[in-house]
Amino acid sequence: MIIFVDFHLSSLATERTLIIGGHAVRFHGVNREVEDLDVAVDSADRSEDMASVILEVSGRSFLDNFCLGKPDNHIMLKNERQWSDILTSKKGVEFAEAYGTAHVVEVEGVTVRVISKEHLIRNKRIVGREAGREKDLQDVERLEALA
Numbered sequence: 852m853i854i855f856v857d858f859h860l861s862s863l864a865t866e867r868t869l870i871i872g873g874h875a876v877r878f879h880g881v882n883r884e885v886e887d888l889d890v891a892v893d894s895a896d897r898s899e900d901m902a903s904v905i906l907e908v909s910g911r912s913f914l915d916n917f918c919l920g921k922p923d924n925h926i927m928l929k930n931e932r933q934w935s936d937i938l939t940s941k942k943g944v945e946f947a948e949a950y951g952t953a954h955v956v957e958v959e960g961v962t963v964r965v966i967s968k969e970h971l972i973r974n975k976r977i978v979g980r981e982a983g984r985e986k987d988l989q990d991v992e993r994l995e996a997l998a
Contacts, residue, residue, distance in 0.1 A: 867893035
């Protein structure tokens with residue numbers, strides 16, 4: 852699903868979220884382009900909470916709140932500047948474990964959590980192999996080279 856929005860990180864930061872994907876790769880020291888903002892959310896049994904965040908961010912009601920509380924969902928939010936992907940699970944990484952070991956940082960006055968290097972590598976290795984995503988496998992090589 853694609854929702855056109857004026858995306859604000861602060862709206863999602865109020866929920867249990869993790870910055871993942873390219874921004875996390877850059878955070879851990881790899882200099883590479885980033886096309887979107889990927890965010891993992893702790894959505895278990897929280898479909899109504901997630902629907903209200905999406906409503907706040909997008910100004911639109913999510914049609915099927917039930918799917919927001921299930922794993923393996925991918926919601927894409929878009930504005931003129933960037934795509935933002937919200938994922939309700941990460942392959943090879945349990946949310947609670949990743950959240951507990953995440954780096955807490957401030958970005959433009961908003962406190963966010965960035966997935967740990969270990970969990971990022973684990974997830975990107977699995978996704979890269981299963982989906983044949985060369986970019987993810989290159990990220991793994993670059994992250995592991997950073998000792």
